Amino acid sequence: MKKFILVIMLAVCSSAYAVSVDSVRGSTAFVERGNSYSKMIDVLGSPESSYRHVIHDRDGWPHKATSYIYQVNGQKYVITVVDGAVYSIDWER
Structure with missing residues (x-):
């Protein structure tokens, strides 16, 4: 039973997760929540x-x-657009 709990804890701790961020930097500027799809x-x-x-x-x-x-830059970002504007930016680890 102890091994089973340990395996579950390790699986939860090592899994990938996403963190919501306010902006992501491109080569020339930033993309922030609320920016238009065309700016992205x-x-x-x-x-x-x-x-x-x-x-x-x-x-x-x-x-x-x-x-x-x-x-x-080697980081994965998921940008969600709703009604032509950036709704959320998630950084996945």
Whole structure:
């Protein structure tokens, strides 16, 4: 039983996680929450990949969102865009 608990604890501690950040630095400028989609493309270029999904606001209303995945200086960032503006920036470790 002790080994089982130890294995579970090690798996949880070593798993990858994402941290929400306020901005990401491109080669010429920063991309921050609230910036437009076009500024994100101008600063970071085209993403490695993207996927569409639905997010819900605090009131439970659905909104169409697209998440873009970037590799910047060896770090993975997932930038979510809703209604043409950067909604969130997550740094994945």
